[in-house]
Amino acid sequence: METLDPRTIMLMTTLMCGAMTIVMFSVYRSFRREVDGLGHWAAGLLLLVCASLLFGTHGMLPDVVSLLGANASLLLGIGLSMLGTEKFYGQKPSLRFYALACCLGTAGLAWWLLVRVDFSVRVAIFSLTVFLFYARQAQLVWSHGERHFSSLFFGGLMLLQAVVVVTRGVSALLQGGVSLVDMLAAGTRASLYLAAANFMALLLTVAFMTVATRRLQTILERRSTHDPLTQVLNRRGFGDAYAREKAKLRRYRRPLTLLSIDLDYFKLINDRHGHAVGDQVLSHVAFVISGALRESDCVARFGGEEFVVLMPDMAPHHALSAAERIRTLLCAPNGQGLPPCTVSIGVACQASEHEELEQLLSRADTALYQAKEKGRDRIEFDIVGLTGACAPSASMVS
Numbered sequence: 001m002e003t004l005d006p007r008t009i010m011l012m013t014t015l016m017c018g019a020m021t022i023v024m025f026s027v028y029r030s031f032r033r034e035v036d037g038l039g040h041w042a043a044g045l046l047l048l049v050c051a052s053l054l055f056g057t058h059g060m061l062p063d064v065v066s067l068l069g070a071n072a073s074l075l076l077g078i079g080l081s082m083l084g085t086e087k088f089y090g091q092k093p094s095l096r097f098y099a100l101a102c103c104l105g106t107a108g109l110a111w112w113l114l115v116r117v118d119f120s121v122r123v124a125i126f127s128l129t130v131f132l133f134y135a136r137q138a139q140l141v142w143s144h145g146e147r148h149f150s151s152l153f154f155g156g157l158m159l160l161q162a163v164v165v166v167t168r169g170v171s172a173l174l175q176g177g178v179s180l181v182d183m184l185a186a187g188t189r190a191s192l193y194l195a196a197a198n199f200m201a202l203l204l205t206v207a208f209m210t211v212a213t214r215r216l217q218t219i220l221e222r223r224s225t226h227d228p229l230t231q232v233l234n235r236r237g238f239g240d241a242y243a244r245e246k247a248k249l250r251r252y253r254r255p256l257t258l259l260s261i262d263l264d265y266f267k268l269i270n271d272r273h274g275h276a277v278g279d280q281v282l283s284h285v286a287f288v289i290s291g292a293l294r295e296s297d298c299v300a301r302f303g304g305e306e307f308v309v310l311m312p313d314m315a316p317h318h319a320l321s322a323a324e325r326i327r328t329l330l331c332a333p334n335g336q337g338l339p340p341c342t343v344s345i346g347v348a349c350q351a352s353e354h355e356e357l358e359q360l361l362s363r364a365d366t367a368l369y370q371a372k373e374k375g376r377d378r379i380e381f382d383i384v385g386l387t388g389a390c391a392p393s394a395s396m397v398s
């Protein structure tokens with residue numbers, strides 16, 4: 001079998017790493033606010049490209065440039081990816097550990113390359129240093145990664161890479177280089193080894209991209225269904241939640257209640273205290289409403305100062321107590337120096353399984369307008385839901 005020249009493999013790796021670096025930098029530029037750690041990974045990849053280029057000059061330039069420079073670049077690059085993974089999982093980057101490991105590793109490599117030439121000790125130093133970087137990342141995925149294929153793929157590869165490098169490092173120490181492969185030497189075994197090591201570096205980058213993409217997908221999905229100011233559902237998210245609950249209503253015949261909540265004289269709060277304080281009041285209101293309800297209830301902001309709550313499996317009298325709880329909590333002093341506010345609430349029950357969300361909302365709004373008309377800071381119940389339209393499905397209201 002013809003063997004591949006190590007320089008050809010290096011050239012291919014450099015080109016692929018270069019392409020991945022461009023991809024990673026462009027992802028970083030587009031999503032650096034959403035996903036942490038992309039910049040470190042991109043910079044780390046750039047250092048791997050430098051390392052490949054330097055390895056390619058082996059035999060043409062002095063060893064201190066080609067070998068030491070390449071190995072130092074690799075250490076710095078792999079270490080940067082570790083810092084990136086730490087940032088990705090919301091951890092403080094361990095800069096001191098990174099600096100110490102890179103400095104000691106490079107110093108050791110320089111000593112055993114230039115002063116006491118020993119290939120196996122160099123392999124051991126390099127392998128054990130990068131083992132620490134890989135092992136830290138595998139541990140991060142294990143403790144912070146979500147239960148999803150992308151994390152399994154990324155964490156599994158990191159673990160595999162950590163095992164491979166530590167095995168190489170330990171066997172270098174124990175066997176003194178007898179069975180070690182010099183990746184830059186000619187020959188089938190060396191070529192395969194070199195190709196596998198380079199392929200693994202690329203695969204790890206792809207694996208990180210999969211977890212980053214997954215993170216991005218979660219963030220974008222949340223953005224499309226949540227209100228950015230208050231973090232409760234928006235109209236679209238509420239529509240999805242309602243559809244899920246309606247399906248349960250059809251199946252289990254459980255009552256469904258909706259509250260339409262509107263702040264009273266909110267314009268005055270904005271006018272007197274400014275829009276920023278108005279925003280804080282809205283966030284506070286969303287927080288109080290969410291805290292006053294069960295986990296299964298859904299809270300949404302329908303724009304402006306109007307909130308909507310969906311309460312599955314909730315009989316009308318219980319819904320009224322929940323509404324009263326919300327009204328009382330919002331009147332109470334908030335302890336944050338925010339101006340006091342009151343709310344008017346309209347309550348409506350799902351009349352029948354054939355009723356649509358828009359109709360239910362419209363009935364809750366009618367009750368809300370009655371509450372406004374009767375002087376605000378009060379709760380009104382839409383009686384249609386309990387009488388006329390509700391009669392055929394009255395069993396839903398236990």
Ligand SMILES: Nc1nc2c(ncn2[C@@H]2O[C@H](COP(=O)(O)OP(=O)(O)OP(=O)(O)O)[C@@H](O)[C@H]2O)c(=O)[nH]1
Nearest residue numbers: 262263264265266267268270275278279303304305
């Ligand atoms: N701070 C802030 N204000 C908002 C936002 N959206 C809407 N508003 C304000 O909410 C106010 C709503 O005023 P109105 O519709 O007259 O209602 P109101 O003053 O609460 O009066 P009633 O509902 O009749 O009790 C307006 O001043 C809007 O500018 C927002 O996202 N932030």
